[in-house]
Amino acid sequence: MALASVLQSESVDFSNYGRQRHGFASGLYEAELGLESVGGDRLSFALSTSCSNEDGPDRKIEFLHGTTTLAFKFQHGVIVAVDSRATAGSYIASQTVKKVIEINPYLLGTMAGGAADCSFWERLLARQCRVYELRNKERISVAAASKLLANMVYQYKGMGLSMGTMVCGWDKTGPGLYYVDSEGNRVCGDLFAVGSGSMYAYGIVDSGLKQKDLTVEEACDLGRRAIYQATYRDAYSGGQVNLYHVHSEGWTRVSQSDVLMLHQQYQAEKA
Amino acid sequence: MFTQVYGDNGKMKEYHYTGPVEHRFSPYSFNGGTVLAVAGEDFAIVASDTRLSEGYSIHSRDSPKCYKLTNTTVIGCSGFHGDCLTLTKIIDARLKMYKHSNNKSMTSGAIAATLSTILYGRRFFPYYVYNIIGGLDEEGKGAVYSFDPVGSYQRGTYKAGGSASAMLQPLLDNQIGFKNMEGVQHLPLNQEKAVQLVKDVFISAAERDVYTGDALRICIVTKEGIKEETVPLRKD
Numbered sequence: 001m002a003l004a005s006v007l008q009s010e011s012v013d014f015s016n017y018g019r020q021r022h023g024f025a026s027g028l029y030e031a032e033l034g035l036e037s038v039g040g041d042r043l044s045f046a047l048s049t050s051c052s053n054e055d056g057p058d059r060k061i062e063f064l065h066g067t068t069t070l071a072f073k074f075q076h077g078v079i080v081a082v083d084s085r086a087t088a089g090s091y092i093a094s095q096t097v098k099k100v101i102e103i104n105p106y107l108l109g110t111m112a113g114g115a116a117d118c119s120f121w122e123r124l125l126a127r128q129c130r131v132y133e134l135r136n137k138e139r140i141s142v143a144a145a146s147k148l149l150a151n152m153v154y155q156y157k158g159m160g161l162s163m164g165t166m167v168c169g170w171d172k173t174g175p176g177l178y179y180v181d182s183e184g185n186r187v188c189g190d191l192f193a194v195g196s197g198s199m200y201a202y203g204i205v206d207s208g209l210k211q212k213d214l215t216v217e218e219a220c221d222l223g224r225r226a227i228y229q230a231t232y233r234d235a236y237s238g239g240q241v242n243l244y245h246v247h248s249e250g251w252t253r254v255s256q257s258d259v260l261m262l263h264q265q266y267q268a269e270k271a
Numbered sequence: 272m273f274t275q276v277y278g279d280n281g282k283m284k285e286y287h288y289t290g291p292v293e294h295r296f297s298p299y300s301f302n303g304g305t306v307l308a309v310a311g312e313d314f315a316i317v318a319s320d321t322r323l324s325e326g327y328s329i330h331s332r333d334s335p336k337c338y339k340l341t342n343t344t345v346i347g348c349s350g351f352h353g354d355c356l357t358l359t360k361i362i363d364a365r366l367k368m369y370k371h372s373n374n375k376s377m378t379s380g381a382i383a384a385t386l387s388t389i390l391y392g393r394r395f396f397p398y399y400v401y402n403i404i405g406g407l408d409e410e411g412k413g414a415v416y417s418f419d420p421v422g423s424y425q426r427g428t429y430k431a432g433g434s435a436s437a438m439l440q441p442l443l444d445n446q447i448g449f450k451n452m453e454g455v456q457h458l459p460l461n462q463e464k465a466v467q468l469v470k471d472v473f474i475s476a477a478e479r480d481v482y483t484g485d486a487l488r489i490c491i492v493t494k495e496g497i498k499e500e501t502v503p504l505r506k507d
C-alpha cells in the first residue's frame with residue numbers, strides 16, 4: 001500500500017515490522033481504540049462521543065472534527081479561511097494550529113479531521129505534485145492534484161483515516177476548489193465549509209455572496225467574519241482566524257487575527 | 272503490559288471490586304510522567320519528572336523521560352514506557368543513518384519532521400507516546416516541537432505533555448504567553464527565569480497529580496552544549 005511503500009524508501013525494515021503486526025493489531029485495535037466509529041460520522045461531522053472515556057489510548061489522537069474551515073471562489077480567485085483550535089476530547093490541545101497546508105506556491109489544502117492524517121497525506125501530495133511538475137514540465141492542475149489525493153486515501157477507506165480537506169488553487173482554467181475526504185468523496189464546487197462550525201459559517205457566507213461582484217477586500221472580510229461567527233457559537237472552534245487568498249500568481253497569506261480582537265472590533269463597529 | 276479489569280460498560284473497575292469481571296489483554300499501559308519544554312531566544316529547556324508508575328504502584332523513582340539526541344536537541348517522551356524506549360531507539364538509529372549518509376548531524380527541524388513520519392508509519396497501531404522536542408534551530412534560536420501520538424506536530428515556544436499537561440499548560444500560557452493578562456509588558460524570557468519557572472511549575476504539578484513527583488530532571492540546551500540538573504520533588 002501507498003503508506004508502506006513510501007516509508008520503506010526512508011527506513012530499512014520498519015515497514016515490515018508494521019505489516020506483521022497488522023493482523024494481530026487490527027481486531028484488537030478497533031476494540032480498544034474505537035477509531036472506526038469516526039468513519040460513519042464523516043459527512044455529518046457529529047462530535048466524537050468517545051470524549052467520555054478517561055485518559056488513555058482512547059482519546060489520545062487529536063481529531064479536528066471540532067473545527068471550522070471554509071473556502072469560496074469569487075471573481076478574483078479563492079478565499080480560504082480557517083480557525084486554529086485543536087481539541088483532544090474536551091481539552092484544548094492547541095489554539096495555534098496551522099490548518100492551511102501550503103502544498104506548493106499555488107496550491108493550498110485545508111485541514112479537518114485527524115491532524116496527522118491531513119498533514120501527512122497533504123505533504124505526500126506536495127511530493128507527488130512536484131514529481132508531476134518535473135515529469136511534465138508544467139504545473140499540475142487543481143483537478144489532478146485533488147484526484148491524486150482522493151485516490152491515495154481511497155486505498156485506506158474503512159481503516160479509520162479521518163480527513164476532510166479542500167484543495168484550492170489557480171491553474172490554467174482559472175480558480176479551482178475541490179472538497180476531498182477520507183470516505184472517497186471528491187466534489188468540485190464554488191463554496192465549501194467543513195467542520196463542526198460549518199453550518200454557522202455557511203450562513204454568513206451564503207448571505208454575503210449574494211452580491212456577485214465582491215472586491216478582494218470584501219471577500220476577505222466575509223471569510224473572516226464567517227469564521228469568527230462560527231467560533232462564537234461553536235465551542236470546538238476558536239483561536240485565530242487564518243486567511244489566505246489564491247490568485248493567478250499563487251496564494252498570499254492575508255491575515256492572522258485573534259478571535260478576541262475580532263470580537264472587540266465587531267462590537268465597536270456595532271456601536 | 273497490564274491486564275485491565277473491565278465491567279459491563281467497558282470502564283475500568285475500582286480497586287476493591289468483587290463480582291464478575293472480564294479480563295482483556297491490552298498492548299498498552301499508562302506509565303505516567305510529565306514533560307515540559309520551553310524555548311528562549313538562545314536556549315531551550317526540556318524538563319521531565321522521574322517517576323515511573325503503573326496503576327497504583329510506582330515502579331521507579333529514577334526514570335527520567337528526557338533523552339539526548341544530538342548536541343542541540345533533547346526529546347521528552349511520556350505515556351507508555353515500552354513505546355518510549357523503542358521510539359527513542361528508532362530515532363537514534365535514524366540519526367546515525369542520516370549522519371552516515373549526509374556527513375552532518377540532523378537539525379532540530381529535520382528530527383521533528385522525521386519523527387512525524389516515524390509516528391505516522393504506525394498510524395494503525397500507534398506508539399502511545401506524547402513527544403516534545405526541544406532544541407536550537409539552525410540560527411541558534413530556541414525551538415520546541417510538540418507531537419500527538421500519530422505524528423501531527425507544530426513548532427512553538429512552550430508546551431507541556433503527559434499526565435499533568437492539562438494542569439501545567441494554562442499556567443505556562445499565562446506566565447510565558449501572557450495570555451489573559453491586560454496591560455502587562457511582554458518581557459522576553461531569560462534563562463534563569465525560565466529554569467525557575469519550570470521548577471515552580473513541576474512543584475505545583477507534583478502537588479496535584481499522582482503520577483508526577485519524586486524528582487525533576489532539567490536539560491538546558493545552549494550553543495555551549497547540554498547541561499543537566501536534578502531537583503527533588505515530593506515523593507508521596
